[in-house]
Amino acid sequence: MKKEEAKIAVDKKEFYKNLTRLALPIALQSLMLASVAAGDALMLGKVAQDEMTAVSLATQVQFVQNMFLMAIMGAGAILGAQYWGKGDKNTLADLFNMMLRFCGIMSVLFFLACELMPGLLMHIFTHDAPLIALGSSYLRIAGWSYLLTGISQCYLTMMKVTDHVKPGALISSCAVLLNLCLNAVFIFGLLGAPRMQARGAALATTISRIVELVLCIVVCSRPAYIRPAFDRFMKLPKQLKSDFIRQCLPLLGGSLCWGIGFTSYTAIMGHMGSDAAAANSISAVVRDLICCMCNGIGTAAGIMVGNELGAGRLELGKAYGIKLKNISYFIGFLSTALVLAVTPLIVRTVILTDQARSYLTGMMVIMSVYMIGRCVNTVTINGVLDGGGDTIFDMYSLIVCMWFIAIPLALVGAFVLHWSPLAVYACTCLDEVGKIPWVMIRFRKYKWVQDLTR
Numbered sequence: 015m016k017k018e019e020a021k022i023a024v025d026k027k028e029f030y031k032n033l034t035r036l037a038l039p040i041a042l043q044s045l046m047l048a049s050v051a052a053g054d055a056l057m058l059g060k061v062a063q064d065e066m067t068a069v070s071l072a073t074q075v076q077f078v079q080n081m082f083l084m085a086i087m088g089a090g091a092i093l094g095a096q097y098w099g100k101g102d103k104n105t106l107a108d109l110f111n112m113m114l115r116f117c118g119i120m121s122v123l124f125f126l127a128c129e130l131m132p133g134l135l136m137h138i139f140t141h142d143a144p145l146i147a148l149g150s151s152y153l154r155i156a157g158w159s160y161l162l163t164g165i166s167q168c169y170l171t172m173m174k175v176t177d178h179v180k181p182g183a184l185i186s187s188c189a190v191l192l193n194l195c196l197n198a199v200f201i202f203g204l205l206g207a208p209r210m211q212a213r214g215a216a217l218a219t220t221i222s223r224i225v226e227l228v229l230c231i232v233v234c235s236r237p238a239y240i241r242p243a244f245d246r247f248m249k250l251p252k253q254l255k256s257d258f259i260r261q262c263l264p265l266l267g268g269s270l271c272w273g274i275g276f277t278s279y280t281a282i283m284g285h286m287g288s289d290a291a292a293a294n295s296i297s298a299v300v301r302d303l304i305c306c307m308c309n310g311i312g313t314a315a316g317i318m319v320g321n322e323l324g325a326g327r328l329e330l331g332k333a334y335g336i337k338l339k340n341i342s343y344f345i346g347f348l349s350t351a352l353v354l355a356v357t358p359l360i361v362r363t364v365i366l367t368d369q370a371r372s373y374l375t376g377m378m379v380i381m382s383v384y385m386i387g388r389c390v391n392t393v394t395i396n397g398v399l400d401g402g403g404d405t406i407f408d409m410y411s412l413i414v415c416m417w418f419i420a421i422p423l424a425l426v427g428a429f430v431l432h433w434s435p436l437a438v439y440a441c442t443c444l445d446e447v448g449k450i451p452w453v454m455i456r457f458r459k460y461k462w463v464q465d466l467t468r
Contacts, residue, residue, distance in 0.1 A: 016253070017328035022329050022330055022333060023333075024330070024333045024334065024337055029334065029337065032314075032318055033311070033314055033318065033338075035179070036174075036179055036310075036313070036314035036317055037310040037311045037313075037314035038310065039179045039180050039182070039183035039184075039310075040174065040179060040183065040309070040310040040313045040314060041285055041306050041307055041309065041310025041311070042183050042187060042306075042310075043072075043170075043182065043186040043187065044184040044306040044310055045303065045306040045307040045311075046186055046187045046190035046191070046303075055338065056362070057197055057198060057201045057202070057215070058201060058211065058212065058215065060122050060310035063144060063210050063288065063292050063365065063366065063367070064144055064148060064288070065148060065212050065425075066292065066295060067145060067288060067291050067292050067295055068144075068145045068146075068148035068152065068212060069148070069149070069152055069212050069215055069294075070135075070150040070280075070291075070298070070299075071136065071139040071140055071145060071149055071280065071284055072135075072136060072139075072148075072149035072150075072152045072153050072156070073156075074139055074277050074280050074281075075124065075127070075128060075135050075153060075160075076124075076156070076160055076163070077273060077276065077277060078124075078273050078274065078277055079120065079124040079160055079163070079268075080163075081120070081269035081270055081272070081273030081274070082266065082270075083117055083120060083121075083163065083164050083167055083446075084122045084265070084268065084269050085262055085265040085266035085268075085269045085270075085420035086116045086117050086120070086164075086262060086266075087113060087117070087168065087171040088112055088261075088262070088269075088396075088400065088405075089258050089261040089262035089265055089405075090112065090113040090168070090171055090172070090175075090258070091171055091174065091175050091313075091316060091317070091320075091399055092108050092261050092316065092320060092401065092403060092405070092466070093254075093257060093258060093261060093466060093467075094106055094109050094171070094172065094175035094176070095175045095316060095317045095319075095320030095321055095324065095401065095465050096320045096321070096323060096324025096465065096467050097109070097324060097467055098175055098176050098177070098321060099322065099323070099324030099325040099326070099467075100324045100467045102467070103240060105251075105254060106172070106176065107240060107241065107242065107243035108241045108243060108246070108251055108254055109172075109254070109258070110168065110172050110240060110241065110242045110243070111243055111244075111246070111247050111250060111256055112250055112254070112255065112258050113168040113171065113172075113244050114165065114168050114242055115246075115247075115250075116164060116262075117164030117165065117167065117168050118164055120164055121160060121161050121162070121163060121164035121165065122161065124157070124160045124161075125157050125158065125160050125161040127157075128154065128157025128160060129154060129157050129409070130155040131326070132149070132150035132151075132153035132154055133146055133150045135149075135150075135153060136149040136150055136153070138277075138281060139277075139280060139281045139284045139411050140281075140284045140285070140291070141285070142288065145288075148212050149212075150181075150211050151212060151216075152212045152213060152215065152216045153216070154216075155213055155216035155217050155220060156215075156216035156219055156220065157381065158220045159216075159219045159220040159222075159223040159364055159365070160226060160271035162223045163223060163225075164229050165227055165231050166195065166223065166226045166227040169182075169183045169227075169230035169231070169234055169393070170185065170186060170230065171394070172234075172235070173233075173239070174313065174317065175317055175320075175456055176239070176240050178238075181233055185226060185229045185230055185233065186226065188225070188226075188229065189222045189223070189229070190227035192220070192222045192225055193218050193219055193221075194218075194219055194223070196218035196222065197214070197215055197218045198216050199214075199218070200214025200215070200217050201214040201215055201218075202214075213252070215391075227435045229345065253468065257468070261403060261405055261466075263410050264405040264406040264408070265400070265405050265408070265409075267409035268405070268409040268412055270360065271409060271412035271413055271416060271417060272408075272412050274414065275412065275416040275417060275420070275421060275445075278421055278424075279294075279421075279424065279442040280294065280298070282424050282425065282428050282438065282442070283435065283438065283442075284441065285428070285429075286428055286435045286438065287435070287437065288336055288370075289366075289367055289369045289370035289373060289435075290370075290373055290435035291365065292370045292437070293371075293374040293377055294368045294373075294439065296360065296364055296366075296374055296376065297374060297377040297378060297381055297439075300353070300356065300360055300378065300381070301381055301384075301385075301388075302347050302405035304348070304352055304353055304356075304385065305385075305388060305389075305392070307345055307348070307349065307389075307454060308342065308345050308346070308349065308388065308389035308392045308393055308406055309392060311338070311341065311342070311345060311392075311393050311397070312392040312393045312396045312397035313396075313397065313399025315334075315338040315393050315398050315401060316396070316397045316398070316400050316401035318334050318338070318401070319331050319334050319335050319338070319397070319398055319402060319462075320401040320402070321403035322334060323401070323402055323463065323464065323465050323466070324465060324466065324467050326465060328463050328464075328465065331401075331402070331407075331463060332460060332463045335398040335402070335457075335462065335463075338393055338394075338397060338398055339390075339393065339398060339457060341393065342389055342390045342392070342393035342394055343386075343389075343390060345389045346385060346386035346387070346388070346389035346390050346392070347386060349381045349385040349386070349388075349389055350383065350385045350386055351382075353381055354378075354380040354382050357375065357378040357379070360374070360378065361374055361375050361378070373435050373436060373439075376439075377436065377439050378438040380436065380440050380443055381404060381443065383443070383447060384443035384446055384447060385447075386447060386450075387446030387447035387448070387449070387450055388446045390450055391446055391449065391450070391453055394430060394453055394454075394457055395407065395408045395411070395453060396408065398457070398462060399457065399462045401460075401462065402461075402462030402463055402464050402466075403462065403464055403466045404456075404461045404462035407453075407456050409452070411449050411452060411453065411456075412445070414449075415444070415445040415446075415448050415449040415452075416445040419444060419445065419448065420441055420442055420443075420444045420445040421442075423441040423444065424438050424441040424442050427441055462463070
C-alpha cells in the first residue's frame with residue numbers, strides 16, 4: 015500500500031461531494047438510456063419472443079455505431095475536462111467543432127447502411143428468416159434516429175465536462191421517458207395509433223431523438239454554456255487536432271475491439287438457437303441496467319481526475335484516482351449481489367419458453383461474477399486511466415483478453431465442441447474478470463498522471 019500513498023491528503027467531504035454531483039446524474043442518464051432497451055425487450059416480450067429477439071439483434075447495429083461515437087466523444091471529454099480545469103473556453107469551442115464533424119460523418123454512414131442494406135446487416139447476427147425480416151423493418155425506421163444520435167451526444171458530452179451535467183441528464187431522461195411512452199403507444203397500438211410492434215419501437219426511438227436534439231440546441235444557446243464555434247467550424251487548430259487524434263485513435267481501437275467483440279458474442283449466441291438468443295437478449299438488458307452505477311462513477315472519475323490534472327494539480331489528481339479505483343471494487347461486489355437478487359423476478363416476468371427460461375437463470379448467475387470485473391475495469395480504465403490520457407492500455411488489454419482468449423474459446427465451444435449455451439456464455443464473460451490483475455499493474459505505473467493541456 016505504500017506505493018499508493020498520495021503526497022497530499024484528499025478532502026473526503028469535497029471528494030464525495032464532487033463524485034456525487036457528477037456520478038448520480040450520469041448514472042441516472044445511463045439508467046434512462048438502458049431503460050429504452052429494457053422497455054423494448056419487456057414490451058415486445060409481451061407481444062412475441064421473435065419480435066423481442068429481432069429488435070435485440072437489430073440494435074447491435076447502433077451498438078457498433080456507438081463504438082465510433084464513444085471514441086470521438088471520449089477524446090473530446092478527456093481533453094475537454096482538462097481544458098475546463100484550466101479555464102480555456104476558446105479551446106473547448108474548437109473541441110466541440112471537432113466532435114461534431116467526426117460524429118456527423120459516422121452518423122451519416124450508419125444511416126445509409128440501415129436504409130440501403132438492412133437485410134445484410136441482420137444476416138450478420140442470425141440466419142433465421144423471420145428474425146431477419148422483422149429486424150430489417152426495424153432498422154429502416156430506426157436508421158433515422160442514428161442520423162441524429164451523434165450530434166445530440168456531442169452536446170451532452172460537452173455539458174458533462176463543463177459542469178452542466180444535471181441539464182444534460184435531464185434532457186436525456188426526458189427523451190427516454192418520451193421514448194418509453196411512445197413505445198407503449200406504437201407497439202401495442204394505444205390511443206388510436208396503429209399496432210406496429212417492432213416498427214413501433216423504431217418509430218418511438220426516432221421521435222425521441224428528434225426531441226432530444228432540439229432540447230440540446232435550445233439549452234446550449236444560453237450564455238453560460240459552451241457552444242460550437244460555427245464561424246471557424248472548418249478551421250480546426252492543427253495542434254489541437256493532433257492532440258485530439260492522439261487520444262481518439264487508441265480509444266477507437268479499444269471501442270472497436272470491445273464493441274465488435276460484444277457483437278460477436280451476440281452473433282455466436284444468436285446462432286445457438288432462438289432460445290439461447292432470447293435468454294442472452296434479456297441478460298444483456300439486465301447487465302446494461304445494473305452497469306449504470308459503474309458507468310456513472312467511471313465517467314465522473316475521468317472528469318474529476320482530468321480537471322485536477324489539467325489545472326496542474328497532479329498529486330491531487332493521482333490521489334483522486336487511487337480513491338476511485340478502490341471504490342470500484344465496492345461497486346463491483348454490490349452489483350454482483352444485485353444481479354443475484356433480481357434473478358428470480360426477471361426470470362418470472364418475461365414470457366419465454368421453458369428452455370429459454372432455464373438458460374436465462376444460468377446466464378444471470380454467470381453474469382453476477384462478471385460484474386466484478388466489469389465495474390473495476392470501467393472505473394479504472396475508462397475513468398481514471400483515460401482521464402489522464404493513458405488510452406492505449408484499454409486497446410491492447412482487449413486484444414489479448416477478448417480477442418485472443420474469450421472469443422476463440424466461445425467460437426470453438428459453440429461450433430466445434432458443441433458446448434451448451436451456458437458454457438459458451440461463460441466464455442464470453444472471461445475477459446473482464448481475467449484482466450483485473452493486469453489492470454492493477456498498469457494503474458500503479460502512474461503513466462496516467464499527466465497534464466495534456468497546452
